[in-house]
Amino acid sequence: MSISLEDVRRAAELVTFGLRHGARPTDGNPYGLLLHRYRTEAAFSDLVDVLASGLGLVVLGTPARTGIVVTTQPGSVFAIRTSDLRSTNMGPEDKLVAGLVTLAIAAYAFPHPRDLDSTDVKIVEVVALDAFIRSAIARVTATTGEDGNDAQARRAADVYDRMSAFLPKANQAGPAKGCTQWAIGEVLGWLVDRGAARPAPTMGATTYQLTDRFRLLVADIGGGEALEALRTARRESETT
Structure with missing residues (x-):
């Protein structure tokens, strides 16, 4: 041809x-x-x-x-950066936490290698994801990897652990900026904007369905100690 x-x-x-x-x-x-x-x-x-x-x-x-x-690929003009997150006033610690949340979503939805070959629908919910991350904080901070992503994940885990899970907004429902549930909502909204997730309101106001786009992106990342620590925590939670 x-x-x-x-x-x-x-x-x-x-x-x-x-x-x-x-x-x-x-x-x-x-x-x-x-x-x-x-x-x-x-x-x-x-x-x-x-x-x-x-x-x-x-x-x-x-x-x-x-x-x-x-x-x-590295250096592409289309590369996604943490500065692309929806909130325009995120500080350095907010962006660290956003990175940790993204890793945690990957680990929560795909704790086993075989999960990355499955097209089963994966559902995540803000409060449940927050509880999962908090349960895995000690594992992330105990990692010793020298990779830059692992070092950032350890710093992010320290920041996450100091944050409140929920702070109410002054005049409307939902979490306010400065708490971890707000941070999770920002990342999930960012994934929605990029076709990697979609809201699932029939299952709850803070529930999302991950798409095959997110699954393939997770399969493409190299991993690291922090991601594996989160995956181990998720696998253990499935057996309790």
Whole structure:
């Protein structure tokens, strides 16, 4: 199969769908048709992968419920940073805690390696996740890894442990900035904005469903002692 300029345009369009997290593929819409080409035409699939690579992206997979999932290479202009979190006035400690919460969500939902191959729906709830993180604080602070992420996780665990679980807002329902339930809500909202989670209001006002996009992103991360400590805590909680 020869590659035309139209094929290049279509490949770029599919990569764009991967970056546009609200888009959903169906059998008949343009996204679904391009996804079908990626899965069935080797030359088109290779073209999409090469084009993504040139933009500093990597295609992780194409799950039916989510569509094409891309992540960033180091230095990519599309890299996600903690400064991209929804709140514009987060201090250094807030961002540390946000990083720990993200690791904890990964460990809570996918404590076993086999979980990353499963498309079972994963549900997380703010208060339950907060209780889980608090139960695992000692394990995280006891890690000795010299990796920068592990060191940040230890500092974040110390900060988290000093914070109140819940502080009420002055004039409305919900947690106020400065407590850990607020921090968890911010991270989950950030994941929703990126197509990695969606609200599940029928199960509770602070309940979320993680998507296949989040599962593939977790499978792509290298791990580290802090993540493994959280996973161990989650596995143990499943047996008690």
